[in-house]
Amino acid sequence: MSLHLNIDADIPVPGKDDVAGQRDLLQTARAAANAARMLADHGLEADATERDMQTAAALATQYAKDPMATSAAATPARMARLTPAALKLTADILNRFGHAVVQDSIQVRHMVTNKLIDETENPDPRIRLRALELLGKITDVGLFTERSEVTVTHQTTDDIREKLRAKLNAMKNVTPAGPDLDIDDADIIDG
Secondary structure, X not given: OOOOOOOOOOOOOOOOOOOOOOOOHHHHHHHHHHHHHHHHHOOXXXXXXXXXXXXXXXXXXXXXHOHHHHHHHOOHHHHHOOOHHHHHHHHHHHHHHHHHHHHHHHHHHHHHHHHHHHHOOOOOHHHHHHHHHHHHHOOOOOOOOOOOOOOOOOOOHHHHHHHHHXXXXXXXXXXXXXXXXXXXXXXXXXX
């Protein structure tokens, strides 16, 4: 079985100092794994060894610690030295790693909701009421969602000027009241 490759020779390879042109390790691993899978479909045998698993785990661990540095260190020359099995394992681990956060947050959301449902049966009425209140505040339920309404009144500049003039005129006619003193002139002289 023959394999036909279509190579785009007009795409420049980014230099090692070209940060914008470099790909993230996740993208590089996916591309390499896709190439390894295609080669496996055409007869390449790529059984994973213990060393391949260790290499993939080390790459994924380094990527979890510092994605930028690990991606910069994963140059095409270094990635080309990895076996196809190590490339596929690395891509699989990084794909699972990327989805784990989303799945974990969904699991936590379900766990919190279930715990609140359990607390609605609590013998203490304060705890029951608080659990029901928090359940009602869940976005999906939206029963106790606090909403604020903003009313915007559009006015012309002439209307605003007229209102301002009226307020200024009202303020101009107000004379401040002096303090009411209940002092006799005799108290001042005797004092």
